Amino acid sequence: MAQVFDRSSNALARFSLVLTGLIVIALGVALNELQRSPWVTKQGQRPDQPVPFSHKHHVQGLGLQCQYCHTSVEKSSYAGIPPTKTCMNCHSQIWTNAQLLEPVRDSWATGRSINWIRVHDLPDYVYFNHEIHVNKGIGCASCHGRVDQMPLMYQENTLQMEWCLNCHRNPAKNLRPTSEIYNMAWAGASSDNPVWCTTTQNTYGTGVPTAQGVSCVTKDPSGKNPEVAFLQNPPRPGAPAGTNGEGPMQPGRDSMGAGNSGFASEPKSITALGTTSSDVGAIPMPANYTKFTNQVDLGHFLMDKYHIRTANELSSCEVCHR
Numbered sequence: 001m002a003q004v005f006d007r008s009s010n011a012l013a014r015f016s017l018v019l020t021g022l023i024v025i026a027l028g029v030a031l032n033e034l035q036r037s038p039w040v041t042k043q044g045q046r047p048d049q050p051v052p053f054s055h056k057h058h059v060q061g062l063g064l065q066c067q068y069c070h071t072s073v074e075k076s077s078y079a080g081i082p083p084t085k086t087c088m089n090c091h092s093q094i095w096t097n098a099q100l101l102e103p104v105r106d107s108w109a110t111g112r113s114i115n116w117i118r119v120h121d122l123p124d125y126v127y128f129n130h131e132i133h134v135n136k137g138i139g140c141a142s143c144h145g146r147v148d149q150m151p152l153m154y155q156e157n158t159l160q161m162e163w164c165l166n167c168h169r170n171p172a173k174n175l176r177p178t179s180e181i182y183n184m185a186w187a188g189a190s191s192d193n194p195v196w197c198t199t200t201q202n203t204y205g206t207g208v209p210t211a212q213g214v215s216c217v218t219k220d221p222s223g224k225n226p227e228v229a230f231l232q233n234p235p236r237p238g239a240p241a242g243t244n245g246e247g248p249m250q251p252g253r254d255s256m257g258a259g260n261s262g263f264a265s266e267p268k269s270i271t272a273l274g275t276t277s278s279d280v281g282a283i284p285m286p287a288n289y290t291k292f293t294n295q296v297d298l299g300h301f302l303m304d305k306y307h308i309r310t311a312n313e314l315s316s317c318e319v320c321h322r
Contacts, residue, residue: 036158036160041155041158041159041160042155043155043156043157043158043159044154044155044156045154045155046152046153046154047117047119048117049116049117049152049153050103050114050115050116051100051101051103051104051114052100052152053152053153054150054151054152055147055148055150055151055153056148056149056150056151057151059147059148059184060148060149065182066140066147066182067182068086069082069086070082072130073130073131073134074130074131074134074135075131076130076131077127077128077129077130077131078130079130081116083113084104084107084108084113084114085108087101087104087108088104088108091104091105119153119154119155120143120144120155120159122159125321126320126321127320127321128320134181135178135209135211136175136209136210136211136306136308137175137176137177137178137181137211137302137306138171138174138175138176138181139174139176139180139181139182139183139184139186140181140182140184141184141186142167142174143156143157144156145157146184146185147184148184148185149184161320164320165315168311168314168315168319169311169314169315170311171299171303171308171311171314172295172296172298172299172300172302172303173188173295173296173299174299175298175299175302175303175306175308176188176302177195177197177211177214177215177216177302178209178211178212178214179215179216180216188294188295188298189292189293189294189295189297189298190293190294190295191293191294193218194218194291194292194293195216195217195218195291195292195298196216196217196218196219196220196221196289196290196291196292197214197215197216197217197289197290197292197298197301197302197305198214198215198216198221198288198289198290199213199214199215199305200213200214200215201213204307210305210306210307211302211305211306213305214302214305214306217289221289222289
């Protein structure tokens with residue numbers, strides 16, 4: 001019987017198997033790169049908005065705070081898109097005839113909302129809560145980038161699961177004092193720009209965000225006017241709120257408890273957070289500040305004081321997928 005296949009067929013068969021494997025690998029790499037590309041993630045893209053709103057002009061130029069427009073960022077799962085009324089608070093007085101603001105005036109006159117195009121749009125199966133991130137020391141710029149330098153808003157990061165997990169596995173690198181949440185230029189603690197932090201009160205389990213029990217400053221508090229924390233005597237049982245069991249504040253006294261003589265007969269304590277109380281017998285003590293010269297140490301300190309969960313707990317599926 002004559003031989004059907006030539007001897008070279010064995011080499012061709014082996015070559016075809018190798019070639020098929022290389023094609024599969026190349027296809028996988030290409031699809032992976034495509035899935036990470038801005039064409040899919042929309043990273044860096046500036047969508048055409050009904051009004052070319054400039055964050056750079058309003059934030060860096062005019063000094064508007066983030067909360068002025070995004071009113072629910074600290075108390076809700078979403079930051080909120082400002083209503084037309086927020087725009088008209090200013091533009092009913094300035095730039096009243098500007099052509100680029102015609103959609104704003106039309107929305108105000110008709111009551112129809114402006115159809116803004118959402119820039120940071122997560123998949124519907126992902127649950128993201130602005131409130132918990134802001135109240136646990138994650139600044140706006142950590143996710144949204146330097147918004148104050150964006151003439152037109154764009155997506156700074158990929159917003160993919162890998163990007164989220166990188167932070168959840170090591171949140172210390174992005175944590176900051178709550179006083180710096182809206183500071184777009186915050187770069188973290190370093191040897192050139194150290195940060196001093198102290199614990200002013202224990203808010204854990206009180207319903208108050210734990211981050212509010214920590215006070216941090218960027219200037220050496222051991223100078224001429226260091227911040228001072230006070231130890232307060234607890235009120236006596238049955239005493240009215242706001243007193244120390246010695247009775248309420250006497251009529252005719254000012255907010256600091258001083259009478260006509262100008263001296264405070266009921267001394268108030270001042271904490272490093274700036275709150276006051278009328279407890280009598282407050283003992284002033286210098287706040288015990290800790291100096292941090294790198295972001296890693298500062299981040300781990302804040303993780304402990306903010307009572308942030310461990311990396312394994314933050315990386316579990318139910319954190320983001322509900």
